[in-house]
Amino acid sequence: MVSGDRSGSGKTSITLAIAALLSKKMTVQTYKVGMDYIDPSYLSGVTGRPCRNLDTFVMNGDEISQIFAHGARGADLAIVEGVRGLFEGAESLGDTGSSASVAKALSLPVILVVSARSVTRSAAAMVQGFQSFDPGVDIRGVILNNVSGEKHIRKATEAIEHHCRIPVIGAIPRMPEMELTMRHLGLVPFREGKTDPLFEEKIAALAEQISGYIDLDALLGLTQGSGILRRWLPGCQDRSCPR
Numbered sequence: 001m002v003s004g005d006r007s008g009s010g011k012t013s014i015t016l017a018i019a020a021l022l023s024k025k026m027t028v029q030t031y032k033v034g035m036d037y038i039d040p041s042y043l044s045g046v047t048g049r050p051c052r053n054l055d056t057f058v059m060n061g062d063e064i065s066q067i068f069a070h071g072a073r074g075a076d077l078a079i080v081e082g083v084r085g086l087f088e089g090a091e092s093l094g095d096t097g098s099s100a101s102v103a104k105a106l107s108l109p110v111i112l113v114v115s116a117r118s119v120t121r122s123a124a125a126m127v128q129g130f131q132s133f134d135p136g137v138d139i140r141g142v143i144l145n146n147v148s149g150e151k152h153i154r155k156a157t158e159a160i161e162h163h164c165r166i167p168v169i170g171a172i173p174r175m176p177e178m179e180l181t182m183r184h185l186g187l188v189p190f191r192e193g194k195t196d197p198l199f200e201e202k203i204a205a206l207a208e209q210i211s212g213y214i215d216l217d218a219l220l221g222l223t224q225g226s227g228i229l230r231r232w233l234p235g236c237q238d239r240s241c242p243r
Contacts, residue, residue, distance in 0.1 A: 001033075001108045002143075003082030003099045004115075005126060010145035010172065011113040012039055015081040017210035018219070020046035020203065022077060029075035031068065033099045034083040041190035043081065046203065054080065056105060057090050057097035064105045077223070080108060086130060086137070100137050109140040109222055111169070116156050117146040124159035131164060140222045143170035143214060169222070170214035 002018065004011035015030075016039075022028050023046060030043035030051040035058070040051035052071040054064055072078050082099030089098030103110050112130060116123050123144065131139055142160055147153050157168040193199045 001080040001082055001099060001103050001110045002113060003086040003103070003110055004084070004113045005130065006085045006115065007088075009085075009113045009115045011082060013206060014113055014143060014145065014170075014172070014210060014214070015079065016042055016046060016203070017207040018214065018216070019043055019079055020207040021211050021216060022079075022220075023047045026076035027074060029072045029078045031071065031078065031080040032083070033080065033102050034097070036083065038189055039081060042203070043079075045190035045194075045200075046207070049075070054102045054106075055097060056095075056101040061105050064102065068106055077220075080106075082110075086110070086112065087133060095134070100134055103138070104134075104136050107138070109138050111141045111143060111219065111222070112139050113143045113145055115146050116144040116152070116171075117148075117174070120152060120155035121159040123156045124163040127160050127164045127166070131166075139166060141167050141169045141219070143172065144168060145172045146174045147171045148174060167218060167222075169218040172210060172213040175209065 002011055002015045019028050019030050027049070028047045029049055030040070030047055031054050032040045032043065032051055033053075034055050035053055040053065043051040050071070052067050054067060056064065059067070068078070080099075080102065082102075084099075087095060087098055087100050089101060090096045095101040095104075102108070112127065114123055114126060119126070127139070127142055130137075142164075144153065144156055147156065153171040157171065160166070160168050
């Protein structure tokens with residue numbers, strides 16, 4: 001799961017880029033937490049497979065696992081895009097409807113996207129807070145967004161890796177053009193947007209922009225040993241099964 005520390009963290013554009021880039025070399029199945037239909041249309045568009053919705057507010061545990069397993073058949077990798085912040089849901093004291101509840105229901109490893117604008121060492125405090133808030137959520141790595149230079153990246157990365165004991169696998173600089181592109185793309189579903197001949201070029205350019213700032217090999221390494229698809233796909237018990 002790719003989830004954010006808040007709405008506007010950048011997780012949507014980052015998830016889209018990751019799905020698009022990895023789809024070039026493997027079969028990727030995507031999911032979206034919540035009943036949104038616009039983000040899934042983009043994830044479907046870049047992977048060539050229907051994105052599935054997962055929502056613990058309207059689905060029970062069996063339904064979540066069945067939808068996950070059905071969608072993942074034939075895939076090498078499953079990517080779930082969270083909704084809003086990791087713990088935002090329908091209740092103040094419970095996690096129903098949240099990304100965290102889906103992550104726990106499926107035992108998904110989580111990559112946390114943190115908007116690091118104007119913070120360095122405090123980013124570690126934020127990540128540590130997310131880790132301790134619900135130890136049942138398996139946060140395995142961090143992607144920093146909105147960083148402003150090498151010194152900023154170094155200080156935030158060192159603080160997080162030292163205090164939180166998880167790796168920072170990406171650091172994406174502030175890119176106003178990325179925000180403008182996503183704002184434009186996000187206004188319409190993928191199929192409608194394709195009427196613009198430059199539409200898919202803009203998505204490809206967005207993915208390529210982000211690709212230089214995320215270690216995709218490290219991301220894939222964090223999925224090793226999770227056995228998520230092996231667990232949910234019937235008859236899939238050996239090491240050749242997908243992640």
